[in-house]
Amino acid sequence: MFRILKFIHINPLYLFILFIYGSTRLIEYIMDTKGTWTGIWSYSSSLLDRNVLLSYIFALPFFVIILHWILAGIFAIRDVIFKRKASSFIRASRRAPIQSHIIDLNLAKTVFINQLIVLPSSMLASYYFLKITNDVESVIDFKTVPSFSLMLYKFVLCMMVHEISFFYIHYMLHHPLIYPQNNKQRKDFTTIENFHQHPLEYFLLNIIPSALAIFLTHSDAVTTTIFLGAIVIAPIFEHSGFHIPTSANQNEFKHENVNGMMDYLHGTCKNFLQSENLKNHKILLSMKSQ
Numbered sequence: 437m438f439r440i441l442k443f444i445h446i447n448p449l450y451l452f453i454l455f456i457y458g459s460t461r462l463i464e465y466i467m468d469t470k471g472t473w474t475g476i477w478s479y480s481s482s483l484l485d486r487n488v489l490l491s492y493i494f495a496l497p498f499f500v501i502i503l504h505w506i507l508a509g510i511f512a513i514r515d516v517i518f519k520r521k522a523s524s525f526i527r528a529s530r531r532a533p534i535q536s537h538i539i540d541l542n543l544a545k546t547v548f549i550n551q552l553i554v555l556p557s558s559m560l561a562s563y564y565f566l567k568i569t570n571d572v573e574s575v576i577d578f579k580t581v582p583s584f585s586l587m588l589y590k591f592v593l594c595m596m597v598h599e600i601s602f603f604y605i606h607y608m609l610h611h612p613l614i615y616p617q618n619n620k621q622r623k624d625f626t627t628i629e630n631f632h633q634h635p636l637e638y639f640l641l642n643i644i645p646s647a648l649a650i651f652l653t654h655s656d657a658v659t660t661t662i663f664l665g666a667i668v669i670a671p672i673f674e675h676s677g678f679h680i681p682t683s684a685n686q687n688e689f690k691h692e693n694v695n696g697m698m699d700y701l702h703g704t705c706k707n708f709l710q711s712e713n714l715k716n717h718k719i720l721l722s723m724k725s726q
Contacts, residue, residue, distance in 0.1 A: 461584045474581045477658060481578055491578050491657070493559045499661060500668050501551050507672045550638045558643045566651075578657045587659050594663045597649040605640050 463469075481491070582590070633641065646667060650660050 458584050458588075477581050488578060489563060492563050493556060496661070496664065497551070497555045497559055500555070500664055503665060503668050504551075504672065507669060511672070546633070546635075549635055550633065554635050554638055555643065558639060558647070562647055562651075580656065581658050582656050587656075587662070590653050590655050590659045591663055591666075593653040594649040594655055594659065595666075597652050598645045598663075598667065601645040601648050602641065605644060609637060609641060 646664065649655070649663065653659075655663065
């Protein structure tokens with residue numbers, strides 16, 4: 437049972453995001469104040485003049501891109517300045533190479549194509565699709581802040597839809613006729629790698645599951661922003677090669693065998709559960725070396 441619970445990994449980053457949101461609500465209750473998040477969101481929305489098209493096509497992708505480069509940049513600076521050493525106080529992956537990572541121009545080019553062309557184009561196409569179906573306001577509500585319970589409910593639903601759709605698309609992309617052309621691009625132990633995919637793979641594997649999660653749950657803008665933040669943050673740490681605050685071992689093994697929560701239901705995780713990777717699949721919640 438312990439092995440199963442250890443495999444079904446709940447990323448603490450998701451819990452951290454929910455903790456920040458929930459603790460704010462608790463402080464409001466104790467201090468008998470209201471509208472903290474509403475005020476912050478209203479101010480942010482006013483900067484965009486509550487333009488749904490502008491917010492949806494540019495603001496959300498901008499948030500994703502900036503969040504990615506800030507966090508990935510921290511690891512990149514760490515790699516360049518201090519280099520990756522096995523004796524680091526943060527336990528590095530045993531499979532990660534012990535040298536600093538130099539990002540080549542081809543990698544950066546692919547990342548920028550995905551972030552500056554594929555992502556905004558997909559957002560634009562989805563916006564007009566929602567406009568045709570008269571579903572823009574119900575799916576992306578930029579005017580209200582949901583209650584914590586409603587946000588938590590929709591966030592969990594988004595994660596479930598994303599996990600299920602991601603698994604089946606990922607499994608499809610591992611077909612021998614497709615895999616060599618795109619999926620093997622994303623192999624290095626660098627945080628920028630979570631955007632280093634063939635544009636078609638990026639569209640199918642990143643945008644489609646996220647869009648399905650948002651559309652099917654009729655997610656509001658706040659929940660959508662938190663959800664997108666969570667699915668951007670998690671791969672950054674998983675591709676870092678380190679075990680802080682999440683473990684990279686499950687992701688590393690995934691690149692050799694399709695691996696995820698849905699694999700447990702389909703029985704395709706047996707190799708991972710029987711491997712040394714499971715023993716090394718640890719999450720560090722402190723600076724103490726292990």
